[in-house]
Amino acid sequence: MKKNIIFIINPISGGKSKVNFPDMAAKFLDAAKFNATYVFTEGRGHAYELALEKVNRDSDVLVAVGGDGTINEVASGIGESGKLMGIIPYGSGNGLARSLGISLDDRLAVLALNKLNINRIDSGTFNDRNFFNMAGIGFDAHISTIFANHITRGLAGYVKTAIAEISNYQCQNYILEIDGKRIVRDAFMISIANSSQFGNNAHISPFASLRDGLLDVVIIKPFPLYQFPILGYKMFNRSTHTSNFVEIMKGKDIRIIREGSGAIHIDGEPCSMGSELRIKVKPLSLAVLV
Missing domain, CATH: 2.60.200.40 (Tumour Suppressor Smad4)
Incomplete structure (x- = not known):
């Protein structure tokens, strides 16, 4: 069965325009494996709200399109749900993406999603x-x-x-x-x-x-x-x-x-x-x- 994949896009992260990201991603994402939806955030905290909303519906994969701050919000929304996370690095530093070996070329990062190669990582809590x-x-x-x-x-x-x-x-x-x-x-x-x-x-x-x-x-x-x-x-x-x-x-x-x-x-x-x-x-x- 196809997986439902949600791209949560921070339009201002890294100072790079992402207006054309959905069209680009649609060309490189395997349509035989995924049903894709694209949503843009509207401010700080919105990526978390979107992730929380989508994770409680029929999503299988939630992809953060942005920097470490966007990744944090999406991953926090995923929480303990067990849903998969993807990362398309568009930040100014991209610390986590670099550490995971995810390509900074957005086309290659989208192509990598098609492989469904899962890697489990630690996270931490800082107070709440x-x-x-x-x-x-x-x-x-x-x-x-x-x-x-x-x-x-x-x-x-x-x-x-x-x-x-x-x-x-x-x-x-x-x-x-x-x-x-x-x-x-x-x-x-x-x-x-x-x-x-x-x-x-x-x-x-x-x-x-x-x-x-x-x-x-x-x-x-x-x-x-x-x-x-x-x-x-x-x-x-x-x-x-x-x-x-x-x-x-x-x-x-x-x-x-x-x-x-x-x-x-x-x-x-x-x-x-x-x-x-x-x-x-x-x-x-x-x-x-x-």
């Missing part, structure tokens, strides 16, 4: 929010909050914003409990990595795995400003673990207490949470077509 690629607190959450209001997306804009903000940013003190082990650290930022990278092949935790039932806790310690470009270089050549300013631990159940409420990011999308944060892994909880 799901994440699938990366979440964090500290400097990267601060930059995500500022960057969310920028019209121009992409790596260059992100780096420019980071350089403008870094000299005035104050590190914080954090209490962490990782699977019952308690540590105290001053930190520039703390990333919770399900995959190895933020996006654009910037690998914050080079050995993180989407399928090991663990999350990587990456602590960036306070560092002199001249080390900033060196840390950036290490991300792009997958060697952050060799820095004296980086500490990486793995865990399933993580608790973080910080000095007060503030910004966090969930798959690159900023929001605010309180001083106590509880992070847990959900092993092999999402079935993705790759």
